[in-house]
Amino acid sequence: MLSQLMVLFGFFALVLVSIFWINKAVRMFDKLIGDGQPAWVFFEFTALTLPAVIGSMLPIAAFAAAVYVVHRLSADSELAVVQATGYSPWRLARAVVVFGLIVALMMSILAHLLIPNSLSQLRMREDEVSRNVTAQLLTAGEFLHPAPGVTFYTREITPEGELRDVFLSDRRNPGSAVTYTSSRAYLVQDPAGTRLVMVAGLAQNMQQSGQKLFTTHFEDFSHDISSLVSRDAINLNKLAFAGTPELLRDPQAVAARTGAAPGAVMAELHGRFTAALMCLVAALVGFATLLVGAFSRFGVWRQVLVAFGLLVGLKLIESAVLAPVLVTAALWPLLYLPSLGGLALAVGILWLAQRPGVWRRIANAIWPWWRRARGAGA
Incomplete structure (x- = not known):
């Protein structure tokens, strides 16, 4: 039995x-x-x-x-x-x-x-x-929200790791919303963290006080995206x-x-x-x-x-x-x-x-x- x-x-x-x-x-x-x-x-x-x-x-x-x-x-x-x-x-x-x-x-x-x-x-x-920002952003064709107030989109990711038609909106600061767009971008790891290197793009800064929009065209621009993820201690x-x-x-x-x-x-x-x-x-x-x-x-x-x-x-x-x-x-x-x-x-x-x-x-x-x-x- x-x-x-x-x-x-x-x-x-x-x-x-x-x-x-x-x-x-x-x-x-x-x-x-x-x-x-x-x-x-x-x-x-x-x-x-x-x-x-x-x-x-x-x-x-x-x-x-x-x-x-x-x-x-x-x-x-x-x-x-x-x-x-x-x-x-x-x-x-x-x-x-x-x-x-x-x-x-x-x-x-x-x-x-x-x-x-x-x-x-x-x-x-x-x-x-x-905390793995890179993995969160490597999804083509979808609007992603890696952190509250942040929206990221890329139309295509090539086999070489190049991001095509990138959109990044940072609205964490209520008084100043910044939007980045570029035709090409790369995710680069360095000792300081993860950086998004954008090529041939535009930065738009919307100031709520006075309702002013500032635009900046750039050939290449590096943005630290490590701060998109909270670094609070694990509980x-x-x-x-x-x-x-x-x-x-x-x-x-x-x-x-x-x-x-x-x-x-x-x-x-x-x-x-x-x-x-x-x-x-x-x-x-x-x-x-x-x-x-x-x-x-x-x-x-x-x-x-x-x-x-x-x-x-x-x-x-x-x-x-x-x-x-x-x-x-x-x-x-x-x-x-x-x-x-x-x-x-x-x-x-x-x-x-x-x-x-x-x-x-x-x-x-x-x-x-x-x-x-x-x-x-x-």
Whole structure:
């Protein structure tokens, strides 16, 4: 069972991660390639987003693997044979517990190490790309806005790197708007930064005071475009970038450094632990629910729907307990309520599965009442 659980977990994780990753990669591709970035930057960015996508899909993949394994064992009558030989639900659940712990360990590595580091690295690379003025301007036939108040356009870029029919409007100074046009231009890198060298052009300076226009014709003109990009220091003081040891050691200092509320710090810290627990809970709930009920040649689709509903209910509880923790940091134990409740639910369902008589009496008690209610409604 453990080997089948791991194989199917890998399959479902691959499918789910691929769907969500491709969806995000398509939007990122349009943005990066549209800004003139090379293909390797796109692959680097998509790789840095992968740990967060995997982390969000692991509990669902664990649940799907547990449900599918039990469904296949039941459909092939293997589950009925194994139970007839004396295997109790508790003994069958050992493989699922081991499987859930393995997935929880994967999730812990992602939540505590890979996701914070990948997000911080992605933020640094985004800042570096945004400062790359050359790449932002190398797009022909489009009006580009590399900075607020700045518009750049070039009709054509030759294979030699020559820019044809260049238009540059600088309106960052409200009192003096400057517009440059030239038939040819070149981007030149020097130690001081990036310069736009324009040939055979015109500079028009519009002075708002007095409404005067000054024009200057030039044969060649060099304009420093490094200032088009803000040189503000990159801000890595984000709550999602903080390491788990730092959050455990001094959450107040992290809250002061990042500007986040104390409740948000506690939610981030304990959310990394509950995410791993939820992987174990999802696998156990899916497995235990499908063990309830007698063998049916119609399959276990009703148990599958019940298991899915229970998982959705746990996620709703998880969302509900988050709001009070964000307001009051001292309520952080509430974050463990969905996981502990899910474990208790799985234990209770396994207890019912070991005692089919109790479950049958419950069903027999509910069934006449449901029929009477249905007849009264008709």
